[in-house]
Amino acid sequence: MPAKKQPIPSVWTRPRPQKQQPALSRAQIVSEAVKLLDAEGIEALSMRRLGTQLGAAATSLYRHVANKDELLELVVDEIYGEVAVPEAEDPARWRASISACAHSLRTTGLRHPWLTALLGHAGLVYLGPNMMRVSDRVLAILRSAGFPPGEADQAISSVIAYVIGMTGSEAAFLSLLARTGYTEQEWIEQLWPAAEQAAQEHDRLREEFAVQRGQDPVRAREENFVYGLDRILDGLQLRLDQLSGSR
Structure with missing residues (x-):
């Protein structure tokens, strides 16, 4: 006989408790969790650590959420x-x-x-x-x-x-970068000589590096994002044109 299937474990699939604990609300828990994640990342988040940040026992959080x-x-x-x-x-x-x-x-x-x-x-x-x-x-x-x-x-x-x-x-x-203390420009300037040396025997890489030399890294990241996004939207526009032509 197959094992009995358990309910899907999700906060969105079970009823929300009707009575809220006045001293600690779901909104407070979520807000503090976001602050902790922004400050220290995923690795720092635990129910115990969050309870400490809120000045409450970890067990009190389980009234609002079943698990992490x-x-x-x-x-x-x-x-x-x-x-x-x-x-x-x-x-x-x-x-x-x-x-x-x-x-x-x-x-x-x-x-x-x-x-x-x-x-x-x-x-x-x-x-x-x-x-x-x-x-x-x-x-x-x-x-x-x-x-x-x-x-x-x-x-x-x-x-x-x-x-x-x-x-x-x-x-x-x-x-x-935040952990090392470098700015983007400083990081690139530190690595650039090694990158150029590594590309010496690869003509196409050297050409690409030459084009990128001296670019503002923040602007370059933005332009790279826009380029890829535009190509995806180009493809979606082409599909729309096909759909329109088949009607």
């Missing part, structure tokens, strides 16, 4: 509340609207460098109100542009995967 994974679900949804999505007013401006949303997600991810790592965390369920709001508004933009149900979700999944991938790399790099 549920806390992370709440934290991710809290941060998604910072992502701005334009209204789907003009179908012809779908590209500008999706671009604005992508830039907002990137900015949010760089403001909270731990976010992109959590978005791929196994077991987390993304059904919070902020996540639902962002997803629904983005889908509204793509549906108004002409993407059918199902494909609209695939389109936005492609954009978000790109943003998370690029932002995750940027966030990891900037976190490293």
Whole structure:
């Protein structure tokens, strides 16, 4: 006989307690968790450490969340509340609207460098109100542009995967810099002689390095992000043209 399946463990799939503990609310717990993550990263977050920060026993947190994974679900949804999505007013401006949303997600991810790592965390369920709001508004933009149900979700999944991938790399790099005390420019200047030496026997790499030499690293990161995003949007526009031609 197969084992009895257990309920999916998620803060979004079980009833929220009716009575709240006056001294400690879910909002307080989430807010303090975000502060701790911003200051020290994922490794520093534990129920015990969070309880200490709040001046409460860790056991008192379990009234609001069953475990750390549920806390992370709440934290991710809290941060998604910072992502701005334009209204789907003009179908012809779908590209500008999706671009604005992508830039907002990137900015949010760089403001909270731990976010992109959590978005791929196994077991987390993304059904919070902020996540639902962002997803629904983005889908509204793509549906108004002409993407059918199902494909609209695939389109936005492609954009978000790109943003998370690029932002995750940027966030990891900037976190490293914060630990070393170098600025981006100082880091590049320190590494550049070694990079040029390593590329001596590789003509194409030397050509690329020569083009990049002297660029402002902050501006370069922004331009790299925009380049990739634009190519994805180019592809989505091509797909829209195909859909329009098949009608």
